[in-house]
Amino acid sequence: MTYTPLNPDRTAILFADLQTGIIELGITNELPRLRRAVSALAKLARLFEMPVIVTTAPTQSGVPQVIPEIEKALGMTLPLHTRTTTDAFQHAETRYAIMNTGRKTLLIAGVATEISVQHSALSGAARGLEVQVVLDACGGLSPRTEDAALRRLVQAGIVTTSAPSIAGQLAGDITQPRGGQAVGILYEMASG
Template sequence: MASKKLGQVFIRNSALFLCDMQEKFRPTIQYFPQIVEVASRMYRAAKIMEIPTIITEQYPKGLGPTVPEIGVERETDTILSKTCFTMCLPQVEEKLKEIGTESVILCGIETQACIQKTALDLLERGLDVHIIADACSSRSMVDRMYAIERLRQSGAFITTSEGMLLQLLGDAKHPHFKEVQKLIQTSAPDSGLLSKM
């Protein structure tokens, strides 16, 4: 019960969600290259730690595929198309039950739309939700920041990519520590979070 209040995360019962990081959003989303770089770090770390990853694409016929910089493996990754604003599709719900997920780590766009709706749906189902603030953005910084605040009020945990990865590892003696450490040796790029606080 304490983990629900504290937001503890463990590799064994976490899943990474990458939401709608698609080509057509590139010109309009604030800090898009920086958000993508951080999401790619999270994705690569999840692969190293064998954390299940679910990727969605919002109407890919019109908005294009997930950007190549993330590095998704289309042959093996779970990539689902959607038109709704939540990632909680029936296939996703089945997968979460199957793997015993208790915590979802959420990255993507847009913060006030699909990130917010997904997080609220997951919270309603009793899961811990961790928003990676430096891996989520919107067209408007106002929408981005107020969505983050709303999610905090609703019970989501707001953190950074480095903070999350170190929490998951828990110890410098973890067998994957050195591999993950390489991903965070360079600080995550600035994505305008401090200027709005």
């Protein structure tokens, strides 16, 4: 096995269904911990200038409400790609947004791990992307079904990781300004 730390110039992030009405369905990750990990991931995206794609599921009430941690961390409102599929790559607009970044590594965070995260990760890998699922920024519907999804993903060659691992990889030399800031995001997330 070879190991190469994440390169922010090759990496994009997909936030899938991190919205009111869905995020609360995840029971495998405590909601405050999930929110902190998503916030940390969004802050790292901003710090290292990695493109972010936010995809949502349709709601009965109209416009989906993405959790505020994403926009707050990024300091901007991002366009929402509201899909009618469980797989981000089966929705043309979302697929185009992801592939148009030109990035070869895709980090995925979302709820539910067994549905939108799993399906999007498998499709991304099938399209030649190096996909990593950020476990602490995901939530599953049950421990049993999430475990089955994660085993399937690992068998397909998809890497499972965490926000602290990503922060550490991106930090590189922590005596450099961005490295120090990345470690600061890690400590902020860990301290809650």
